[in-house]
Amino acid sequence: MITWAEFKEIFVNGTWRQNSSLVQMLGMCPLLAMTTSLVNGAMLSLATIIVMGSSGFVVALLRNFIPYEIRIPVFILIAAVMVTVVDLGMNAYMHDMYNILGIFIPLIITNCLVLARIETFAVKNGPLQAMFDGAFMGLGMLWTLSLLGAIREFIGTGTVLSGIEAVIPGLHQIEVLPADYPGFLVSILPPGAFIVLACMVAAKNWYEVKAAERAKRQPPAPISAAGCH
Amino acid sequence: MLQLFKFKGGVKPATNKTQSVSQPIAIAPLPSHVAVPLHQSIGGTPRPIVAVGDKVLKGQKIGEADGWISAAVHAPTSGTVIHVGQQTVPHPSGLAADCVVIEPDGKDEWIERKAVDYRSLAPETVRELLREAGVVGLGGAVFPTHGKLTPAKSVPMEQLVINGAECEPFITCDDLLMRERGEEVVRGAAIFRDLLQPQKVLIGIEDNKPEAVAAMQAAVKAVGEDFEVIAVPTRYPAGGAKQLIRVLTGKEVPNGKRSTDLGVQCFNVATAYTAWRALAHGEPVISRLVTVTGNVAKPRNYEALIGTPMDELLALGEPKADTNGIIMGGPMMGFLVPDVKVPVVKATNCLIAHSDALFPPKAPEMPCIRCGECARACPHELQPFEMYWFSRAKNFGKTQEYNIFDCIECGCCSFVCPSRIPLVQYFRFAKSEIWAREKEKKASEIAKTRFEFKQFRDEREKQEKAEKLAKAAAAQAAKKAAEAAAAQATGEAAEAVPPPAAAETSPADAVKKAAIQAAMARAKAQREAAASRNTESLTAEQQQDIQAIEARRMASGLAVPAEPKAE
Amino acid sequence: MISAIAVMALGAVILGALLGYASVKFKVEGDPLVDKIDGILPQTQCGQCGFPGCRPYAEAIAKGAEINLCPPGGAEGVQRLADLLGREVKALDAEEKPKAVAIIDENTCIGCTLCIQACPVDAIVGAAKQMHTIIAPLCTGCELCLPPCPVECISMQVITETVDSWKWKYPVVDIKTTGMTSTRNTPTGGAGGIKAA
Amino acid sequence: MSTAKELTAPGMAARSAVILFLFVIGFTAVLATVFSMTEPTIKASAAEEEMRTIKEVLPAALYDNDLLHDTVDLPATAELGQDDNSKVYRARLAGQPSALVLQAVAPDGYAGKIRLLLAVRNDGRLAGVRITQHKETPGLGDYIDPKKDKNKSRPWITQFDGLSFDTLGEKDWKVKKDGGHFDANAGATVTPRAVVKAVRKALKFANENRDRLFVSTAAK
Amino acid sequence: MSMDFSTPPYLLKNASVTRVMTQVLLALVPAIAVYTWLIGPAILIQIAIASLAALLGEALMLKVRRQPLAPFLGDGSAIVTAWLIALVFPPLAPWWMVVVGTLFAIVVAKQLYGGLGQNPFNPAMVAFAVCIVSFPALMSQWPNQALHLGFADQFQIIFGLTPRLDALTAATPLDALKTGLKLGEGQVGVAALLANQDVYGQFAGRGWEWITLCYLLGGLWLWQRKIITWQVPTAYIGALAAISGALWLYDPAQFASPLFHLFSGGAMLGAFFIATDPVSGSTTPRGKLIFGAGAGLLTYLIRVFGGYPDGVAFAILLMNICTPLIDLYTQPPIFGMKNGK
Incomplete structure (x- = not known):
C-alpha cells in the first residue's frame, strides 16, 4: 500500500520542504486569526490535521469516480463534510476545546491548503498516501503555527501557553516577563503575524541556503534531505 | 521682435x-x-x-x-x-x-x-x-x-x-x-x-x-x-x-x-x-x-x-x-577618448584637457531617492528615475513604456542627481541592449520562417519523390504486362524512365561521389591520424578514380596541393 | 433534515448540469503556451537540445521537458523560460559559447552540397561541384553543417564586437567597495601619456 | 478520472448532474448519521455549558430550582441592548423569587457588541457579571473578561459584585475618567465605558420589571 | 572592470543626498526651538534618543546587509526619520518606546525593504503606527501643560525614574475634543469645548498652534530652496481645509473649524515634511496633487470618525500604498506628445 520511502518523502514534504505556511504560503486566514497564542495555533492545526487526513483519504478512495469537470464541487463537498464531522465530534466529545476553537473549525473549509492538497495530491495518489499527505501537511502547519503563536504571544503579552488550562486542566500559563511588561500589541494583531511569519520564512530560507552551500562544499557526502528535520 | x-x-x-x-x-x-x-x-x-x-x-x-x-x-x-x-x-x-x-x-x-x-x-x-x-x-x-x-x-x-x-x-x-x-x-x-x-x-x-x-x-x-x-x-x-x-x-x-x-x-x-x-x-x-x-x-x-x-x-x-x-x-x-592618439573627426568640435582638479571625481553612486530633480531637469519631460529603475533591473520593456528612446542623452539628469547616479549611462546601456535584442529577434524570426519553409520543402520533395516512384513503378508494371514478350524493349523503357531511387548510379552523380571521396582522402592526408567519420574504407577502384580525378584537378588548377593552408 | 437534503440535491443537479455543459461548450482549443515558449527560444534550429528544431523543443517543454537544454539561448533564455513557466532556474546543461557564424574555406570546398542539405535555414548557397558560400547574416551558428562536410572546410568564426555592434555596458554599481573614497570611470588606455607635450 | 469526449453538451450536463447528485446524497447521508449520533451529547454539553456560566454569576446558595427550565423569553428589549429575543432565568429559593439572570448586550464596544450575563438579587444588588462574548482588542480591552485579566486576584469585572443603586448612585455608574466610580485601564476606556453603561441599564431594567418577570408564565 | 567606459557628464551640480537631508533638518529647527520653549526640553531628549537609536539601527542593518557604513550613515536620512519620530511622539513618551519605534522604522520599514530610497512606506509614520497600535495608552498621554515641568522632571519621567502619574499627562487637543463631543452626546458644542484656554489656546492646541506655524514656515523655506514642490502641501492643506470647512459650515457645533484642524496635531508637519517624502510618495506633478489631497482627506476622516487621536500617520501610510498606482496613471506627457495623445 505504502512504502517506507514514500512515507518518508510525504513526511518531509509536509513538515519541511513544502511546508504549508513557510513555503506554500497557504491558509493565511487561520494563520492570521488564530496564532495569537501557542495553544490556539496548535489546537486549530490539530483540527486541520484531522480534516485534511480524512478528506485526503476519502478523495483518494473515490478519485476514479469523480469526473474532471465537477471535481471542485465534489472536493469541497467532501472537505465540508469532514469539517462538519470534526465540528460535531469536537462539540460532542471535546466540548472545552470546542469552546475555544468553535468558530474557527467551520473556517477550516476556507483554508485553501485543504483544497490545494486534494487537487494536487489526493487525486493522483492512493488513499493511504493521501491520508498521510494531509496529516503531515497539517503537522507542518502544527509546528509552524505553534511556533508562530508562541513567538507572538511572548512578544505581545510576555506569557507562554496561555489558555492551556482549557486543553489540559491543571496546567497554567507561564508568565515569562515581569507583570509590568506593557505588551507589544502589534505582535498579537494581524500585522504581527505577517512580520513574525516573514522572519520565520527568512530564517528557513537562510538555513536552506547555508545547507546548500555546505552540500556544495562537500559534494561526496550523501545528501539525505529527509534527515534534516 | x-x-x-x-x-x-x-x-x-x-x-x-x-x-x-x-x-x-x-x-x-x-x-x-x-x-x-x-x-x-x-x-x-x-x-x-x-x-x-x-x-x-x-x-x-x-x-x-x-x-x-x-x-x-x-x-x-x-x-x-x-x-x-x-x-x-x-x-x-x-x-x-x-x-x-x-x-x-x-x-x-x-x-x-x-x-x-x-x-x-x-x-x-x-x-x-x-x-x-x-x-x-x-x-x-x-x-x-x-x-x-x-x-x-x-x-x-x-x-x-x-x-x-x-x-x-x-x-x-x-x-x-x-x-x-x-x-x-x-x-x-x-x-x-x-x-x-x-x-x-x-x-x-x-x-x-x-x-x-x-x-x-x-x-x-x-x-x-x-x-x-x-x-x-x-x-x-x-x-x-x-x-x-x-x-x-x-x-x-x-x-x-x-x-x-x-x-x-x-x-x-x-x-x-x-x-x-x-x-x-x-x-x-x-x-x-x-x-x-x-x-x-x-x-x-x-x-x-x-x-x-x-x-x-x-x-x-x-x-x-x-x-x-x-x-x-x-x-x-x-x-x-580611449586613446589620446585617436584622430580628430568631423564630429570633434572640442578637445578638453581633463584633470581631476577641473572635473572632480564623482562621489560614489547612492541609491535613488526619487526626488524628481532629474524629471524637472529633463528637456524632453521624461521621468528619468523611472527609466533608471527599469534599466537597472534590465526590465527593458518598461523602459520603452517610459519612452527611453526619446532621451537625447543630454546629461541634464545626471548633472542634477543628488545621488550621483550615472543616469545617462544606464539609458545608453538599456538602449543598446534593446537594439541588440531587436536585431536578435528579427534574426530569429527570419531563421524561423526559413526553417519552416525548408521543412515544408523537404516534405514536399519527399512526397513528390514518393509519387514519382509510385508512378514509375506503375508504369514499369504496365509496360511489363503489355510487352511481356519483348524483354529487350522493356529494358530500354526502364532505362528511359529511371526511378529516382536509382539516381545515385547516374554518371553525373558518380563523378560527384568520386570527387567527394577524393577530397576526403586529401583531407585525411592533411589531418593525418584524425579520421573523419565520413571516410570509410575505399575500394581499390575508387582509389584509382580518386587519383585520376586528383590529377585532373591539379592540372586544371582547381585543387590545391595537399598542404594545409593558412586560413 | 429532509428539506436540507432536498436543497442540497437540487443544487447538485443544477450545478452539475451547468458544469458539464460548460466543460463541453467552453473547451479551449490549441495551446498558446507552446507559441510563447517558441517565442523565447532563439530559433537557431540547431537541435542541441535533442529535439529536431525549436518548435518541437517548445512542445516538449510545455509537456514538462527540462528548460535548460538550449545552449544558444544561454542562461538568459533559461531565466526567461523559468519566468514564463514558474519553474526553478537551472544551470545550463552545456557550456555557453560565444555567437559565431560558419565560414566555408572556399579553396577547400569541393561542392558536395552536403552542407546545403544540412543547413536548417537555407543559409548556404551553391550547386553541385560549385564552390559553396554562407550568407553570413542568415547563419544562426547552429554548427549543423560541420559534421556532414567531408573535407572539413567549414569553420565557425566567432562574431567579434565592432563599433557598430558594440553595446554600452551596465554601469557598475561599486558603492560597496569604495566607501567614501571616490572612483571615476576612466576609459582604459586612458590618457596616461599626456603631459605637457 | 474518466473523461468522455464524445458526449455532447446536454449529454455531459446530464451525466455531471447525476454524478454530483449521487455524491451529494451519499455525503449528506453520512452527515445526517453523524449528526443524529452526536446530537444528544451536544445538547447535554450545551446545557452543562449554559449552567456553568450561570453558576459563575449566581452563587449556588441563591437558588434551588432548575434554572434552565424556569425561564422567560423576552422580545427585543432596548434596555438590555437586545435587538433580538433573549432569555431571563429566574432563580427561586424554596419557591420564593431570589434573583434574575439576564442576558444583556453592550452595543458600543470598541470592536462591536459585547455580550454579558448578569445576575440581580431581589434586593437590587448585583450578584455577578460575566462577559460571554466579545471581540475587544487583545491585550488592551479584553481585561473585561476575567480569563484575560492580568489582575487575577481581583479581576476588573468583579467590581460590580454586590453593587446596587442604593450603594452607588446612578450618576456614578461611569468610569473614573468620565468622573464616575469604575476603574479603567488607561488607554482603553471605550470598552469599560460600554460595559458599565450596559450593566447600569440592565440593572435598572431588572429592578423595574422584577415583579412582572416573575409573574409571567414560564416559557416552553 | 568598472574602468572600461566613461561617464559623461563630467560637470555635476553641487548636490547630494546629504545636502537634501541637512536642509530638511534645518527647516525643522525653528519648530523644535519653539517646541522646547513652549512645551519643554523633553523634545530635545527625545530627539537625542531617537537619533542615537536610528544611527545604531542603521549601522547594525548595514553591517548585516554588508553595505558600507560611511556613505549611508552620513546621508542624514536616518537622522531625518529620527527627528520626525521624536516630533510626532508624545514628548513625555518613555525612552524605550521611542527606541522601539525608531528601531522598527529603521530596521523593518527602511532597511528590510532595501535601505535608502527603497522603502514603500514612510519609516517615521510606520514607527508612529506601530507604537500607537501597540501602546495606545502611552501614545495618547501628552504633557499636562498646566504643570510647567522643568528639564529634570521631564528627564526623569522619560527614563522612568519617577512614576508616571495620571496627573502629569493629558490628551491631545484633538483627542480631548473628540472625547468631549462624544461624552456630551450632542449637548455640548465645539465652541463651548474650545473655550477652555488651558487646553486649546488661541485657535488650536495650546502651544501646539505656534509649533505648527513654525512647521509651515520651515516648509515654505524648503519649497523656496526647491527641496520640495508646491503640489503636495497645497493639495494636503487644501483638501483638509475644504472638507473640514464644509462640515464646519454644515454644523459648527459638532465640527471644529478648518483653522483648528490645520494647526492642531501633525497636519502641518505631515503636509510639508512627511507627505513630501519623495521615496514613499508620488513623484509626478499630477500624482502629487492626488497624493496630497488623498492624505489630507483621510487625515480628516480618521481624526473625526476614526478611533485614533490623529490621522496624519495612517492617512499618509494609506496613500503610500496607492503611490505606484497614482504614479502609473499620472505620467506626464513627454516632449512633442502633448497634443497627439
Whole structure:
C-alpha cells in the first residue's frame, strides 16, 4: 500500500520542504486569526490535521469516480463534510476545546491548503498516501503555527501557553516577563503575524541556503534531505 | 521682435567659454600623419578607393559614399597612403574601425577645385555635390546634410533654423566661426534656404555670445539677406536641435517624426559654412574648427585637419602637468577618448584637457531617492528615475513604456542627481541592449520562417519523390504486362524512365561521389591520424578514380596541393 | 433534515448540469503556451537540445521537458523560460559559447552540397561541384553543417564586437567597495601619456 | 478520472448532474448519521455549558430550582441592548423569587457588541457579571473578561459584585475618567465605558420589571 | 572592470543626498526651538534618543546587509526619520518606546525593504503606527501643560525614574475634543469645548498652534530652496481645509473649524515634511496633487470618525500604498506628445 520511502518523502514534504505556511504560503486566514497564542495555533492545526487526513483519504478512495469537470464541487463537498464531522465530534466529545476553537473549525473549509492538497495530491495518489499527505501537511502547519503563536504571544503579552488550562486542566500559563511588561500589541494583531511569519520564512530560507552551500562544499557526502528535520 | 518660446527642464552649468575666445582662430600646423576614419557620418560606411602606397592630393576623395545616407571622405592633405585598415577611432568603445592613414608630404597640395554656381543647378545635383563633398552636420550628430535638404511633400516649409546656440560649456568653435566667418555662414544658410524654400530663416544664438550675435547681424546685412538673428536665453541644452526649434518656433518635434513634417528644419552654423565652401570653392570637408580648452595654458580655437591625432592638436594648447585625459566634445555629452592618439573627426568640435582638479571625481553612486530633480531637469519631460529603475533591473520593456528612446542623452539628469547616479549611462546601456535584442529577434524570426519553409520543402520533395516512384513503378508494371514478350524493349523503357531511387548510379552523380571521396582522402592526408567519420574504407577502384580525378584537378588548377593552408 | 437534503440535491443537479455543459461548450482549443515558449527560444534550429528544431523543443517543454537544454539561448533564455513557466532556474546543461557564424574555406570546398542539405535555414548557397558560400547574416551558428562536410572546410568564426555592434555596458554599481573614497570611470588606455607635450 | 469526449453538451450536463447528485446524497447521508449520533451529547454539553456560566454569576446558595427550565423569553428589549429575543432565568429559593439572570448586550464596544450575563438579587444588588462574548482588542480591552485579566486576584469585572443603586448612585455608574466610580485601564476606556453603561441599564431594567418577570408564565 | 567606459557628464551640480537631508533638518529647527520653549526640553531628549537609536539601527542593518557604513550613515536620512519620530511622539513618551519605534522604522520599514530610497512606506509614520497600535495608552498621554515641568522632571519621567502619574499627562487637543463631543452626546458644542484656554489656546492646541506655524514656515523655506514642490502641501492643506470647512459650515457645533484642524496635531508637519517624502510618495506633478489631497482627506476622516487621536500617520501610510498606482496613471506627457495623445 505504502512504502517506507514514500512515507518518508510525504513526511518531509509536509513538515519541511513544502511546508504549508513557510513555503506554500497557504491558509493565511487561520494563520492570521488564530496564532495569537501557542495553544490556539496548535489546537486549530490539530483540527486541520484531522480534516485534511480524512478528506485526503476519502478523495483518494473515490478519485476514479469523480469526473474532471465537477471535481471542485465534489472536493469541497467532501472537505465540508469532514469539517462538519470534526465540528460535531469536537462539540460532542471535546466540548472545552470546542469552546475555544468553535468558530474557527467551520473556517477550516476556507483554508485553501485543504483544497490545494486534494487537487494536487489526493487525486493522483492512493488513499493511504493521501491520508498521510494531509496529516503531515497539517503537522507542518502544527509546528509552524505553534511556533508562530508562541513567538507572538511572548512578544505581545510576555506569557507562554496561555489558555492551556482549557486543553489540559491543571496546567497554567507561564508568565515569562515581569507583570509590568506593557505588551507589544502589534505582535498579537494581524500585522504581527505577517512580520513574525516573514522572519520565520527568512530564517528557513537562510538555513536552506547555508545547507546548500555546505552540500556544495562537500559534494561526496550523501545528501539525505529527509534527515534534516 | 519674434516671440520666443520656452522648453521645460534644462540646467545652467558654468559656461567656461571665455577662456578660449580671447584669441582668433589659428590654423593648426600639419600633423605628423593623418588617420581618416571612413565612417564619419550616420549611414553607410564609405568604401576606401585608395590603396597603400597611393599618392593623394589634398581634397582627393578617398572613400566613396555607400548608399544615399552616407557621405564621402577626402584626404585632408597631400601625401602617401601608408595604411588602409583598422585603427582606434574616437568612440567610447575604444574599438578600431577602418581608416585611411596618410603621411603628409608637407606640400599640402590641393587637388583641382571646381567652384560652381549652385543656383544654376538642379536641387538633386546640389544635394549630390554636397554628398560628394562630405558635408555632414558638424554640431555633433554628423547626419549627412544632403539627406536633410528635401522638403516634406505635404507640409510647406515654414522656418529654417540655423543653430548657433552652442549651449555646451567650454565649446566656442561656433562662436568664433560666426565672429570671423559670419558672411560665409550666411551664404551657406542661403543655400539651404534656396533648397528648402522656407518662409523664414532664423539664426538662433545663445545670449551669452553678444559678439557673435552682432557679427551675424552685420553679416546678414552685408550679404543682403532677410534672415533674423535671434539671441536665445542661455540654458543647456538650448542648442539641441529640438530645443532650439521649440524656442524659436514653438514647435515640438516628437520622437520618430522628422522636423520637416512640421515644416521646420535645423542646421548647425558650421554645416552652413562647409556647405558654402564646398559649392563656392570646391573644397570638401577636410578640416574643421576645434576648441582646445580645459586644463591647458593657452586655450584657443584651431582650424584642424580631419585625421589630426588629438594629442598633437591638444599639445598646441600646452596642457598642464596634471592633465590625465582628453574629452572629445563638451563636458555634458562628450566622452573621454580611449586613446589620446585617436584622430580628430568631423564630429570633434572640442578637445578638453581633463584633470581631476577641473572635473572632480564623482562621489560614489547612492541609491535613488526619487526626488524628481532629474524629471524637472529633463528637456524632453521624461521621468528619468523611472527609466533608471527599469534599466537597472534590465526590465527593458518598461523602459520603452517610459519612452527611453526619446532621451537625447543630454546629461541634464545626471548633472542634477543628488545621488550621483550615472543616469545617462544606464539609458545608453538599456538602449543598446534593446537594439541588440531587436536585431536578435528579427534574426530569429527570419531563421524561423526559413526553417519552416525548408521543412515544408523537404516534405514536399519527399512526397513528390514518393509519387514519382509510385508512378514509375506503375508504369514499369504496365509496360511489363503489355510487352511481356519483348524483354529487350522493356529494358530500354526502364532505362528511359529511371526511378529516382536509382539516381545515385547516374554518371553525373558518380563523378560527384568520386570527387567527394577524393577530397576526403586529401583531407585525411592533411589531418593525418584524425579520421573523419565520413571516410570509410575505399575500394581499390575508387582509389584509382580518386587519383585520376586528383590529377585532373591539379592540372586544371582547381585543387590545391595537399598542404594545409593558412586560413 | 429532509428539506436540507432536498436543497442540497437540487443544487447538485443544477450545478452539475451547468458544469458539464460548460466543460463541453467552453473547451479551449490549441495551446498558446507552446507559441510563447517558441517565442523565447532563439530559433537557431540547431537541435542541441535533442529535439529536431525549436518548435518541437517548445512542445516538449510545455509537456514538462527540462528548460535548460538550449545552449544558444544561454542562461538568459533559461531565466526567461523559468519566468514564463514558474519553474526553478537551472544551470545550463552545456557550456555557453560565444555567437559565431560558419565560414566555408572556399579553396577547400569541393561542392558536395552536403552542407546545403544540412543547413536548417537555407543559409548556404551553391550547386553541385560549385564552390559553396554562407550568407553570413542568415547563419544562426547552429554548427549543423560541420559534421556532414567531408573535407572539413567549414569553420565557425566567432562574431567579434565592432563599433557598430558594440553595446554600452551596465554601469557598475561599486558603492560597496569604495566607501567614501571616490572612483571615476576612466576609459582604459586612458590618457596616461599626456603631459605637457 | 474518466473523461468522455464524445458526449455532447446536454449529454455531459446530464451525466455531471447525476454524478454530483449521487455524491451529494451519499455525503449528506453520512452527515445526517453523524449528526443524529452526536446530537444528544451536544445538547447535554450545551446545557452543562449554559449552567456553568450561570453558576459563575449566581452563587449556588441563591437558588434551588432548575434554572434552565424556569425561564422567560423576552422580545427585543432596548434596555438590555437586545435587538433580538433573549432569555431571563429566574432563580427561586424554596419557591420564593431570589434573583434574575439576564442576558444583556453592550452595543458600543470598541470592536462591536459585547455580550454579558448578569445576575440581580431581589434586593437590587448585583450578584455577578460575566462577559460571554466579545471581540475587544487583545491585550488592551479584553481585561473585561476575567480569563484575560492580568489582575487575577481581583479581576476588573468583579467590581460590580454586590453593587446596587442604593450603594452607588446612578450618576456614578461611569468610569473614573468620565468622573464616575469604575476603574479603567488607561488607554482603553471605550470598552469599560460600554460595559458599565450596559450593566447600569440592565440593572435598572431588572429592578423595574422584577415583579412582572416573575409573574409571567414560564416559557416552553 | 568598472574602468572600461566613461561617464559623461563630467560637470555635476553641487548636490547630494546629504545636502537634501541637512536642509530638511534645518527647516525643522525653528519648530523644535519653539517646541522646547513652549512645551519643554523633553523634545530635545527625545530627539537625542531617537537619533542615537536610528544611527545604531542603521549601522547594525548595514553591517548585516554588508553595505558600507560611511556613505549611508552620513546621508542624514536616518537622522531625518529620527527627528520626525521624536516630533510626532508624545514628548513625555518613555525612552524605550521611542527606541522601539525608531528601531522598527529603521530596521523593518527602511532597511528590510532595501535601505535608502527603497522603502514603500514612510519609516517615521510606520514607527508612529506601530507604537500607537501597540501602546495606545502611552501614545495618547501628552504633557499636562498646566504643570510647567522643568528639564529634570521631564528627564526623569522619560527614563522612568519617577512614576508616571495620571496627573502629569493629558490628551491631545484633538483627542480631548473628540472625547468631549462624544461624552456630551450632542449637548455640548465645539465652541463651548474650545473655550477652555488651558487646553486649546488661541485657535488650536495650546502651544501646539505656534509649533505648527513654525512647521509651515520651515516648509515654505524648503519649497523656496526647491527641496520640495508646491503640489503636495497645497493639495494636503487644501483638501483638509475644504472638507473640514464644509462640515464646519454644515454644523459648527459638532465640527471644529478648518483653522483648528490645520494647526492642531501633525497636519502641518505631515503636509510639508512627511507627505513630501519623495521615496514613499508620488513623484509626478499630477500624482502629487492626488497624493496630497488623498492624505489630507483621510487625515480628516480618521481624526473625526476614526478611533485614533490623529490621522496624519495612517492617512499618509494609506496613500503610500496607492503611490505606484497614482504614479502609473499620472505620467506626464513627454516632449512633442502633448497634443497627439
